[in-house]
Amino acid sequence: xxxxxxxxxxxxxxxxxxxxxxxxxxxxxxxxxxxxxxxxxxxxxxxxxxxxxxxxxxxxxxxxxxxxxxxxxxxxxxxxxxxxxxxxxxxxxxxxxxxxxxxxxxxxxxxxxxxxxxxxxxxxxxxxxxxxxxxxxxxxxxxxxxxxxxxxxxxxxxxxxxxxxxxxxxxxxxxxxxxxxxxxxxxxxxxxxxxxxxxxxxxxxxxxxxxxxxxxxxxxxxxxxxxxxxxxxxxxxxxxxxxxxxxxxxxxxxxxxxxxxxxxxxxxxxxxxxxxxxxxxxxxxxxxxxxxxxxxxxxxxxxxxxxxxxxxxxxxxxxxxxxxxxxxxxxxxxxxxxxxxxxxxxxxxxxxxxxxxxxxxxxxxxxxxxxxxxxxxxxxxxxxxxxxxxxxxxxxxxxxxxxxxxxxxxxxxxxxxxxxxxxxxxxxxxxxxxxxxxxxxxxxxxxxxxxxxxxxxxxxxxxxxxxxxxx
Ligand code: SF4
Numbered sequence: 001x002x003x004x005x006x007x008x009x010x011x012x013x014x015x016x017x018x019x020x021x022x023x024x025x026x027x028x029x030x031x032x033x034x035x036x037x038x039x040x041x042x043x044x045x046x047x048x049x050x051x052x053x054x055x056x057x058x059x060x061x062x063x064x065x066x067x068x069x070x071x072x073x074x075x076x077x078x079x080x081x082x083x084x085x086x087x088x089x090x091x092x093x094x095x096x097x098x099x100x101x102x103x104x105x106x107x108x109x110x111x112x113x114x115x116x117x118x119x120x121x122x123x124x125x126x127x128x129x130x131x132x133x134x135x136x137x138x139x140x141x142x143x144x145x146x147x148x149x150x151x152x153x154x155x156x157x158x159x160x161x162x163x164x165x166x167x168x169x170x171x172x173x174x175x176x177x178x179x180x181x182x183x184x185x186x187x188x189x190x191x192x193x194x195x196x197x198x199x200x201x202x203x204x205x206x207x208x209x210x211x212x213x214x215x216x217x218x219x220x221x222x223x224x225x226x227x228x229x230x231x232x233x234x235x236x237x238x239x240x241x242x243x244x245x246x247x248x249x250x251x252x253x254x255x256x257x258x259x260x261x262x263x264x265x266x267x268x269x270x271x272x273x274x275x276x277x278x279x280x281x282x283x284x285x286x287x288x289x290x291x292x293x294x295x296x297x298x299x300x301x302x303x304x305x306x307x308x309x310x311x312x313x314x315x316x317x318x319x320x321x322x323x324x325x326x327x328x329x330x331x332x333x334x335x336x337x338x339x340x341x342x343x344x345x346x347x348x349x350x351x352x353x354x355x356x357x358x359x360x361x362x363x364x365x366x367x368x369x370x371x372x373x374x375x376x377x378x379x380x381x382x383x384x385x386x387x388x389x390x391x392x393x394x395x396x397x398x399x400x401x402x403x404x405x406x407x408x409x410x411x412x413x414x415x416x417x418x419x420x421x422x423x424x425x426x427x428x429x430x431x432x433x434x435x436x437x438x439x440x441x442x443x444x445x446x447x448x449x450x451x452x453x454x455x456x457x458x459x460x461x462x463x464x465x466x467x468x469x470x471x
Contacts (some may be wrong), residue, residue, distance in 0.1 A: 373411060
């Protein structure tokens, strides 16, 4: 039951001799669990061997005490995954590992490459058989063919990659993190007592007691060593294009991105929403958890009281067993249950961060009305999503996006809401506090900062009939 874009992946890396690096990775990944719930994995190096454990499932179900104790070493990388490309099968769980020289290279990737067809041909020309269906396997294969240090190999491979990537890679004696020249996906470095950490978000640094040092710069590769960080600016940082949806929805609210608190950005999106469109209403409610900071901001700006109105079951997972027909008929509510005493007879402003297909939002509006709400006014803290994402986010096909070809009033009518307002791009930009040109906003504008594939090979893009994204 979700009407949001699907998250992508999270990566983590740590070098800390004498510390339990597998356990640190476990907790780092635990903090990044919101970025991917389909598989999890950790690769550890003790200086002589790289050992990988990966499995389908949540971090806490993939690893237990005995498995963590068996993963001993001085450095490690970890990955949580939601399958934006390739099917959700074990082969595609990460870290990917392949032989390299006498040893092994393991790799975890967040993002999506836009030239994977060309890379696949190149890898096959090298005589590699790729069983996994992910971009990450292609990058690993390319690195495994390059001679020299891991850092040298990555420096040679990066110019051949096109698209969005924040990657951690590990061999017996090196841990390297690298990021695409547009910096689409986040990647930060933290200082740890006795070592260094790299992670998708600062919340993972907090989780393991590391202190934020800096971001991995767009186009940069960094080798983490016990002596410090060795940096190479492999590609010139082209135009910045940090995914603006990280601030709207993906990142955890306690993370800091580009120097700004994600919670604060969402709160300010609510303020901007209220500035743009405040209906007559009795209560402002947020859909937990992602709509809450914006709902609080909306309430503060509008002067309309904020209240919780629905309770969310936090333990409904992706693989949740669906209710049978009989249970469905009784109106079983898997994820949200309304507080009828709060809602009854009230005109509600319902704040949420985004609408993709609209199916879930329609159910929620109906649920609130069934619980006695007099009116439901939807306020969405992002502009209408009208284009698919080619950089690692599952947005649905273009013809499934409810905002395509429909005005806000038409969408409100289709969802059964009394009114609907989407935050404008200008309002969003004011809330994130940075100029528009540092962000990718292509799912709202169709202006893609990195060339998109001519023939998208992923099933999610096949139905983009009529879409002519600008390149
Ligand atoms: S298209 Fe949208 S979701 Fe994809 S990277 Fe750009 S802003 Fe993020």
